[in-house]
Amino acid sequence: MLTRVVLLVVHVAAAVLFIGPAAVAASTLPRYVPIEDAPSNQRDTQRNRSVALALHRFSRIYGLLALIVPIACLLLGLLWNKFGQAWLLAAMVLTAIAGALYALRIVPAQAAAVAAPVPRRRITALTGAAGVFNLLWLPVLVLMVLQPGGPH
Amino acid sequence: MRRPLYVALVILTVLEVGMLAVLLMNLAVVHDPTTARLIGPVHGVVYLVIAMIALFTPGLRWQLRALGLIPVLGGILAVRAGTTGRPMRNAPHPR
Numbered sequence: 001m002l003t004r005v006v007l008l009v010v011h012v013a014a015a016v017l018f019i020g021p022a023a024v025a026a027s028t029l030p031r032y033v034p035i036e037d038a039p040s041n042q043r044d045t046q047r048n049r050s051v052a053l054a055l056h057r058f059s060r061i062y063g064l065l066a067l068i069v070p071i072a073c074l075l076l077g078l079l080w081n082k083f084g085q086a087w088l089l090a091a092m093v094l095t096a097i098a099g100a101l102y103a104l105r106i107v108p109a110q111a112a113a114v115a116a117p118v119p120r121r122r123i124t125a126l127t128g129a130a131g132v133f134n135l136l137w138l139p140v141l142v143l144m145v146l147q148p149g150g151p152h
Numbered sequence: 153m154r155r156p157l158y159v160a161l162v163i164l165t166v167l168e169v170g171m172l173a174v175l176l177m178n179l180a181v182v183h184d185p186t187t188a189r190l191i192g193p194v195h196g197v198v199y200l201v202i203a204m205i206a207l208f209t210p211g212l213r214w215q216l217r218a219l220g221l222i223p224v225l226g227g228i229l230a231v232r233a234g235t236t237g238r239p240m241r242n243a244p245h246p247r
Contacts, residue, residue, distance in 0.1 A: 006197040073195055075193065077193060078189075078190055078193060078194075081189065083192070083196070092197070092200065093200065096200045096203075096204045097172075097204065099195070099204070100204035100205065100207065100208035101208060104204075104205065104208040104209050104210065105208055105210065108210065135184065151164075
């Protein structure tokens with residue numbers, strides 16, 4: 001019983017404290033990353049490579065720490081014997097999509113953008129990818145709370 | 153494909169095949185439900201991660217992406233393509 005409570009707290013706490021900052025860092029980085037094109041609005045003059053670098057580091061570190069969330073989920077699922085339930089499988093697939101999008105698309109694109117100034121459309125793509133990443137967590141959260149099809 | 157990602161893919165593929173072997177042997181010989189209950193889901197998670205690497209790695213050829221979705225075979229084919237084949241779009245043919 002105690003193991004399950006500890007694991008559940010670790011799972012939820014890691015989701016809030018690690019996925020949250022990773023999402024915020026990924027969403028705000030595009031606003032600060034240096035741009036290759038000529039500045040065309042007020043925001044462009046505030047672009048700052050040091051800020052972008054710091055946000056990129058936050059994205060990487062919190063993204064790695066966020067791996068605790070699926071690991072705790074796997075252990076909980078095994079302890080609770082819940083892997084036969086569709087809501088959990090659906091949430092895991094969505095999480096895997098979000099994680100892959102983050103680790104294989106967003107973070108590498110960030111690394112390229114902080115290494116050298118990139119054109120505006122690449123920065124816009126980064127903003128869009130971060131938005132999709134953030135939105136993917138909403139259905140996961142609903143599935144986790146309601147557990148449709150699970151016993152109550 | 154970047155080197156650390158390729159190493160991860162090799163490790164995951166070995167894990168996936170190994171766990172499938174354990175599951176099949178368990179099914180054939182001892183038929184212990186606890187083993188199946190514990191290893192089955194972990195095997196599924198490893199498959200999911202391999203499939204997502206195949207889907208999301210930038211620059212892969214679409215054929216390899218599609219093959220990567222096949223359980224067990226996908227990982228093996230992706231690892232093989234990384235050593236002998238032409239995993240990336242626009243990559244030159246190997247000699």
